Amino acid sequence: MLMMAATGLSAQEITAVHQTVDCGGVRFNQPVTVNFELKNRGQQLQISDVRPDCGCTTVNFPRQPIGDGESFVISATYDARQMGHFNKQLAVYSNASSKPYYLTMKGVVAAGDVSFSGGYPVSLGDVKADANHVEFDDVNRGEMPLKRIHLMNNSHQAVSPVVMHLPDYLMANVSPTTIPAGKQGVLELTLNSSKVHDYGLTQTNVYLGMKPGDKVSADKEIEVSVVLLPAFNELTEDELRNAPRLSIDNTVLDLGKIGKKKKTGTINLENVGKSELDISSLQMFTAGLSVQLSKSKLRPGEKATLKITADSKAMKNIRTEPRVLMITNDPKNPKVIINVKVQK
Secondary structure (H helix, E strand, O other): OOOOOOOOOOOOOEEEOOOEEEEEEEEOOOOEEEEEEEEEOOOOEOEEEEEEOOOOEEEEOOOOOEOOOOEEEEEEEEOOOOOEEEEEEEEEEEOOEEEEEEEEEEEEEEOOOOOOOOOOOEEEOOEEEOOOEEEEEEEOOOOOOEEEEEEEEOOOOOEOOEEEOOOOOEEEEEEOOOEOOOOEEEEEEEEOHHHOOOOEEEEEEEEEEOOOOOOOOHHHEEEEEEEEOOOOOOOOHHHHHOOOOEEEOOOEEEEEEOOOOEEEEEEEEEEOOOOOEEEEEEEEOOOOEEEEEOOOEEOOOOEEEEEEEEEOOOOOOOOOOOEEEEEEOOOOOOEEEEEEEEEO
């Protein structure tokens, strides 16, 4: 497996296209080889030794002098004889510095087939994907859930995908670091919910570049939505008994055929609890919807109506099902999703 990649400049005279290479999934007992592409940016370079951190990894490196500006390759092969994650370091000793230059190969060894058998219905730049949207649903503060998008490089050359325009609450990793032509990969997005500021729905768009420094464009866009729930885990039994209770007559609003115009439907709400119900947030997952709530604070026994309007023209290019998110202070219903069905 040929793996290539990009990091920033080192203080030494050696630079690597990728100093750390993620091999992705590896089958048990089937050795995997990484070819680290490096360059000499100083005077004549002489590599004296490359030492792996264990006997499970073998290396091959050039013994001849390497001129200024010349590229070279260091190969490392991991024997894959141990199940689970691996992270192997190579220490490169040379006349470039008194300290070694480190290279890392990592991945995960599995017993069975590590490939993805599903389909790839959407395109993200030069690769196909099983989805171009991710939803982190029912997240509590402090949790760090992970979502995956499976990739297939159906181009004629290797790509080194990188996720661009990441907000501070998202972390991304593409495995393997470089996806050869015709091979599979995985994009992992991890949410740090502690950095999401507001309860309810938070949405953003990130972009999958095919290489570091790639341009942002609509065909590389991935929609990411987060639903952060209010915390009620510290309420006493007495507070729970006297809490508000939301009663809703329907969580599916079928508007039928809306043609070329707008169409409105109504949902009925009631507070059947013992204290004031606060509907603190109403948000739409998609474009083309608007809402009107007659009352956001309901005393016990009070009712309200929620009108939802769908605009046919604005909904033409949506990627996900139209839905409305409601956030309340009802401990049993902090989040309510209303699915809106339309026939265009």
